[in-house]
Amino acid sequence: MGRGRMSRSHQGPVVGLVAQVGLLATLTATTGLGLVGWLAGAAHALAVYAALDAGLRRSGASGLGPADRVTLARMTLAGGAAALVADTARAPAPVAVLVALAAVALVLDAVDGQVARRTGTESALGARFDMESDAFLILVLxxxxxxxxxxxxxxxxxxxxxxxxxSRPLPWLGAPLPPSMARKAVAAAQxxxxxxxxxxVLPRPAATVLVGAALAGxxxxxxRDIAWLHRNRRVAVAPVRPRLQYRLVPPVPERPAAPVQQPHPAGTRG
Structure with a gap:
């Protein structure tokens, strides 16, 4: 591969960066997105680019899979929503556009998993990318x-x-959890x-009750997950210690045995 040609693993993050800038430009032309929104959107784009590029390098993947591209589209839409929300410091957000971006991102959330399963391209990187996309959109909303x-x-x-x-000071919180349909349903409901x-579209009291119920769930x-992790924290497999290596250097040729001396009359020395 020549120096001037972009590696395939690098293409995905670059495409995401370009797509985010394009969405911000579109929002500027249609909604009048201001400087604060641009700064938030640009920061999001750079963070996604850096994290995704680092993840691809660590995983050794040659590039983004089909499902990862769908997730990247979701993350781009979430970045546009974040820019609109950040720009409320300057002017009210265009609610219709914000809701549309978030709604499309939520629909795509049901697509990337199916694409991954049907194409056989499920991966740890894709699962983590999917989770981070969900979490960021929920935070923005x-x-x-x-x-x-x-x-x-x-x-x-x-x-x-x-x-x-x-999970940093309590590593047992980072242990894998068993699959749960209830967990997925609660996450999707948020x-x-x-x-x-x-x-x-709802009166304030009704919206408060609905969002409060979502928070309670x-x-x-x-x-429930924390309780399960706490109960099973001692079941985790302990790290395997390397076996002691006794032959760290080549063996020394044996020398002829020295003549055996008779013990001293006063006894032997321990």
Whole structure:
């Protein structure tokens, strides 16, 4: 491969970066996205580029798979939503556009998993990318909804990140969890509920009850998983210690045995 040609593993992150800039330019032309939104969107694009490029290098993958491209589209839409929410510091967000971006991202969330299974391209990197895309979109939506319902809504978006931060001092929190349809249902409900609340189609009391129920379900789901991880924290396989190597150097040729001396009359020396 020549120096001037881009490696295949590098193409995916670059495509994502270009797509994000293109979406920001489109939002500027259609909604008047301002400087604050551009800064937020650009920061998101650079962070995704760096994280995805590093992930591809660590995994040794030759490039993004079909499902990863769908997830990258979701992350790009989430970046556009983040830019619109950040720009509310300057002007009210165009709710219809924000809801549309989030809704399409949620629909694609049901697509990338099917694409991965049908094409046989499931991977640890793809699963992590999918999870981060979900978490970021939920965080963006919770920030927007918190502006109308109150800061308590931020708990929905921050819970996953707090859990991740807690797994550093408590490594048992990072152990793999058994599959759970209940966990998937609760996670999917967060995005749907937040989109409905963001759209403003419900009266404030009804939206508060709906979002509160979603938060309660999320607390229950995380609590159940944490309890399971705590009960099984001692079952984790201990790291395998390397066996002691006794022959670190070539063996020394044996010398003729020395004549055996008779013990001293006073006894032997221990």
């Amino acid at each position: 919770s920030v927007f909804v918190a502006g109308s319902l109150g800061p308590w809504v931020l708990a929905i978006g921050l819970m996953r990140y707090v859990f991740f931060a807690a 995005g749907v509920v937040l989109v409905v609340a963001a759209a403003g 999320l607390v229950w789901s995380f609590g």
